Amino acid sequence: MLSPTDPIDPMIDIVDLCKRFTKGKETITIFDGLNLAIPRGDFVAVMGPSGSGKTTLLNLLGGIDRSDAGEIEVAGERLDRLSESELSRWRASHIGFIFQFYNLMPMLTAAQNVELPLLLTRLGRKERRQRVETALGVVGLADRVKHYPKEMSGGQQQRVAIARAIVSDPALLLCDEPTGDLDRTTADEVLSILQVLNRDLGKTIVMVTHDPAAAQYAKRSLHLDKGHFIEKELVA
Amino acid sequence: MRSIMLQILAVTVINLKSLPQRLWLSLATVIAVGLVVTVLLAFLSMANGFRRTIADSGAEDIAVVLRSGAVSEINSVVLRDQVRLIEDGPGIAKGSDGKPQTSGELYLTVNGIKRSTGTKASLPLRGLGPQGPGLRRGVVMIAGRMFNPGSNEIIVGRALGKEFEGFELGRTVAFNNTRWTVVGIFAADGSVFESEIWADLPVLQSLFKRTGAVQTVRARLTSPAAIETLRAYSDNDPRLKLDVMSEAAYFAQQASNTSDLIQKLGWPLAIAMAFGSLAGALNTMYSSVAARATEIATLRAIGFGGFSAFVGTLVESLILAAIGGVIGAAATYLVFDGFTASTMGASFSQVVFNFQLSPRLIGQGLLLALAVGLFGGLFPALRAARMPIVAGLYG
Ligand SMILES: Nc1ncnc2c1ncn2[C@@H]1O[C@H](COP(=O)(O)OP(=O)(O)OP(=O)(O)O)[C@@H](O)[C@H]1O
Ligand SMILES: [Mg+2]
Numbered sequence: 001m002l003s004p005t006d007p008i009d010p011m012i013d014i015v016d017l018c019k020r021f022t023k024g025k026e027t028i029t030i031f032d033g034l035n036l037a038i039p040r041g042d043f044v045a046v047m048g049p050s051g052s053g054k055t056t057l058l059n060l061l062g063g064i065d066r067s068d069a070g071e072i073e074v075a076g077e078r079l080d081r082l083s084e085s086e087l088s089r090w091r092a093s094h095i096g097f098i099f100q101f102y103n104l105m106p107m108l109t110a111a112q113n114v115e116l117p118l119l120l121t122r123l124g125r126k127e128r129r130q131r132v133e134t135a136l137g138v139v140g141l142a143d144r145v146k147h148y149p150k151e152m153s154g155g156q157q158q159r160v161a162i163a164r165a166i167v168s169d170p171a172l173l174l175c176d177e178p179t180g181d182l183d184r185t186t187a188d189e190v191l192s193i194l195q196v197l198n199r200d201l202g203k204t205i206v207m208v209t210h211d212p213a214a215a216q217y218a219k220r221s222l223h224l225d226k227g228h229f230i231e232k233e234l235v236a
Numbered sequence: 237m238r239s240i241m242l243q244i245l246a247v248t249v250i251n252l253k254s255l256p257q258r259l260w261l262s263l264a265t266v267i268a269v270g271l272v273v274t275v276l277l278a279f280l281s282m283a284n285g286f287r288r289t290i291a292d293s294g295a296e297d298i299a300v301v302l303r304s305g306a307v308s309e310i311n312s313v314v315l316r317d318q319v320r321l322i323e324d325g326p327g328i329a330k331g332s333d334g335k336p337q338t339s340g341e342l343y344l345t346v347n348g349i350k351r352s353t354g355t356k357a358s359l360p361l362r363g364l365g366p367q368g369p370g371l372r373r374g375v376v377m378i379a380g381r382m383f384n385p386g387s388n389e390i391i392v393g394r395a396l397g398k399e400f401e402g403f404e405l406g407r408t409v410a411f412n413n414t415r416w417t418v419v420g421i422f423a424a425d426g427s428v429f430e431s432e433i434w435a436d437l438p439v440l441q442s443l444f445k446r447t448g449a450v451q452t453v454r455a456r457l458t459s460p461a462a463i464e465t466l467r468a469y470s471d472n473d474p475r476l477k478l479d480v481m482s483e484a485a486y487f488a489q490q491a492s493n494t495s496d497l498i499q500k501l502g503w504p505l506a507i508a509m510a511f512g513s514l515a516g517a518l519n520t521m522y523s524s525v526a527a528r529a530t531e532i533a534t535l536r537a538i539g540f541g542g543f544s545a546f547v548g549t550l551v552e553s554l555i556l557a558a559i560g561g562v563i564g565a566a567a568t569y570l571v572f573d574g575f576t577a578s579t580m581g582a583s584f585s586q587v588v589f590n591f592q593l594s595p596r597l598i599g600q601g602l603l604l605a606l607a608v609g610l611f612g613g614l615f616p617a618l619r620a621a622r623m624p625i626v627a628g629l630y631g
Contacts, residue, residue, distance in 0.1 A: 064625040092539025103534040107253035119242040120539045
């Protein structure tokens with residue numbers, strides 16, 4: 001499962017990936033020869049101790065951070081070969097990010113927040129509004145269109161963030177501890193939505209989490225430790 | 237293209253909507269830029285008002301003829317033959333006696349004692365022909381009489397008589413070892429001529445050894461437009477190497493020295509202040525970028541380009557500066573426009589004038605404000621565009 005089992009059309013295909021951080025004279029190696037293949041339609045939970053590189057992996061997958069060596073192919077594109085502006089455009093059409101702290105624009109309403117990714121498309125104003133309504137409907141917030149983030153609970157804010165992530169219909173959702181800031185009940189609501197998005201809308205989801213209960217919503221779990229994936233069974 | 241515009245618009249809206257969080261810092265920048273513009277416009281409107289006031293005091297239908305290239309009457313010479321050619325020139329009005337209404341004039345300086353300080357100062361002594369007073373607006377005798385031709389008599393402008401000792405009616409004064417009697421005091425509509433002493437031209441010419449030439453010729457034109465005819469006539473005659481201009485144009489030219497000086501004081505001061513406000517703008521915009529780091533990075537993660545972060549930041553800076561500029565212009569308008577001042581110019585006696593703003597000056601003030609906004613926003617905007625997304629998200 002961890003070596004590329006030649007899925008015909010993988011969503012993610014990482015071969016011998018290296019990632020280092022240099023701070024002054026010090027160099028920290030996060031990944032040194034990482035391999036990973038995730039087929040389309042998968043829902044993977046990535047777990048592992050703090051500092052093991054989970055967030056770094058998501059950043060590489062989403063094309064907001066660069067690798068140092070190796071191949072990284074996501075949604076049919078070799079990210080290690082794209083320029084910054086090509087990456088920007090690629091992100092706009094292929095990736096939906098969901099962050100632990102939602103990262104909504106506090107000065108914009110729910111609808112305006114959700115509309116942001118659509119400003120990068122060719123859609124007209126009317127179409128954009130329809131898409132926004134649909135996306136907010138999917139997360140169950142159709143009645144919160146005009147609310148500002150500060151007028152909503154954490155769970156509601158995260159649902160707005162999910163609506164923003166799916167509104168332009170990207171194939172891959174990258175979630176970094178999406179329930180890390182939520183209580184159990186709210187977390188379950190959010191995770192159920194992710195599950196629906198995976199099952200009914202066919203979104204591929206990679207979700208970093210510390211919470212084994214959250215990982216239960218995924219189809220499978222991967223464990224990252226010291227820069228390598230290890231078999232779940234070995235940890236459990 | 238449309239997408240880029242939408243991106244820029246969205247980033248700008250987000251920036252501006254987050255302005256209240258940085259209210260005081262932004263306000264400080266606005267006020268600093270406003271002060272710069274106020275100082276600049278105060279000087280420029282002063283210069284403008286001064287020039288316009290002087291120019292307005294000159295008539296359009298009076299021609300002033302000087303030697304070509306002469307900066308003022310003092311260094312002009314017009315020879316007798318040239319005077320005659322001008323008198324016969326086109327566009328010059330004739331009096332009821334059929335004679336051309338012209339006056340050849342000498343412009344000399346003599347010494348006088350200032351009442352206020354007791355110090356010596358030079359006074360203009362003008363020799364003019366019989367038609368000379370009539371070629372100036374509002375010349376009236378307010379005491380005594382006109383000088384008699386061929387005599388050592390002078391008449392004295394009202395302003396000069398007030399400011400200098402010994403020019404009371406009936407007094408005698410000595411210029412160039414000759415004694416002169418004050419036989420009249422005249423007013424001239426408050427113009428510069430009220431600060432002059434007038435005498436008969438031929439008398440001055442012989443006593444000051446200036447026979448055969450004058451310094452200027454003054455003439456009444458048949459209409460303001462006739463100045464062009466007269467100038468063309470002069471330009472086409474090789475014997476006449478002369479500058480022909482209306483009195484208004486001549487006054488404006490004389491005033492421009494002083495108004496240039498005021499402007500030359502205003503611009504460096506305003507630009508020095510602009511550098512100060514630039515430091516403030518830079519600080520404000522760097523703070524703005526730092527405060528918006530997470531938002532910028534989030535937008536970039538969504539797929540917004542670095543360019544929109546750049547432009548959005550620059551636009552915020554330009555808008556702050558523009559608000560400052562508008563406030564500065566409004567302040568100048570409210571405080572200074574029409575504000576009355578007076579000055580002692582080198583070639584003018586006391587001139588009372590108003591500060592005058594004009595759309596052109598306001599445009600210059602706004603341009604300076606926008607320059608501050610542009611340079612104050614440029615480097616912060618570059619930082620916003622180049623900031624690593626990951627650093628913005630988790631830093
Ligand atoms: N920009 C950076 N510069 C230097 N070091 C970094 C940078 N980003 C991450 N690191 C380091 O890389 C390692 C992995 O970080 P990462 O954030 O990926 O861990 P994580 O698995 O997400 O941890 P957590 O569970 O605490 O979120 C850590 O040691 C971290 O200090
Ligand atoms: Mg992390």
